[in-house]
Amino acid sequence: MNNPCPDLENVCVYKPRLFATHVPYASLPASIKDTDCKFVYLCRNPMDTFISLWHFIDKLRGENQELLSLDEAFDKFCHGVCGNEPFLDHVLGYWKASQGNPDKILFLKYEDLKEDISSQLKHLVMFLGVPFSEDEEIAKICSFENLKELEVNKKGRSHIDGKPHTM
Numbered sequence: 001m002n003n004p005c006p007d008l009e010n011v012c013v014y015k016p017r018l019f020a021t022h023v024p025y026a027s028l029p030a031s032i033k034d035t036d037c038k039f040v041y042l043c044r045n046p047m048d049t050f051i052s053l054w055h056f057i058d059k060l061r062g063e064n065q066e067l068l069s070l071d072e073a074f075d076k077f078c079h080g081v082c083g084n085e086p087f088l089d090h091v092l093g094y095w096k097a098s099q100g101n102p103d104k105i106l107f108l109k110y111e112d113l114k115e116d117i118s119s120q121l122k123h124l125v126m127f128l129g130v131p132f133s134e135d136e137e138i139a140k141i142c143s144f145e146n147l148k149e150l151e152v153n154k155k156g157r158s159h160i161d162g163k164p165h166t167m
Contacts (some may be wrong), residue, residue: 024085025093038128041094044110046087050077117142 025033025041044052054073061067068076080086098105106127113120118139125132132138140146148154 024090025097039094039097039105040124040127041098041105041107042110042113043091043094043107046091048110049087050074053077114144117144 050073054068054070054077057073058067078086080089094105095107098107106124108120108124121139121142122132
């Protein structure tokens with residue numbers, strides 16, 4: 001975390017590697033977009049995204065800072081003040097890229113995952129080209145009911161290899 005330019009070849013022994021980002025598609029460097037890596041974009045309903053962000057920002061504010069009103073926070077959200085760009089521009093960037101290159105970019109919706117994790121999981125593994133079994137155990141492990149009970153999702157911390165990691 002202290003190295004702004006880490007050697008990613010040696011960061012993780014697992015392949016393929018998985019990275020998460022909030023960077024807009026247009027801001028991704030050509031060195032990433034022009035590779036054979038695949039992108040999975042997970043979109044959430046704009047209102048849910050806004051409310052989640054509003055609560056997140058509330059947790060970060062100092063004791064002397066006043067909570068932003070919903071109106072002010074919504075205005076900032078729409079104009080991209082909180083984040084990289086306006087929400088709809090961000091989503092549309094990945095949506096358009098996925099339409100132009102569906103073998104490289106998979107556009108998923110959070111609500112679809114929540115409604116039918118099994119079908120969406122099958123779609124995801126087919127896109128990634130990894131083996132898939134109709135085993136319901138995978139869907140159960142990935143279920144929102146199971147994931148919300150993980151320590152990292154309750155306390156913002158996880159334990160990997162016996163060491164605590166703050167998320």
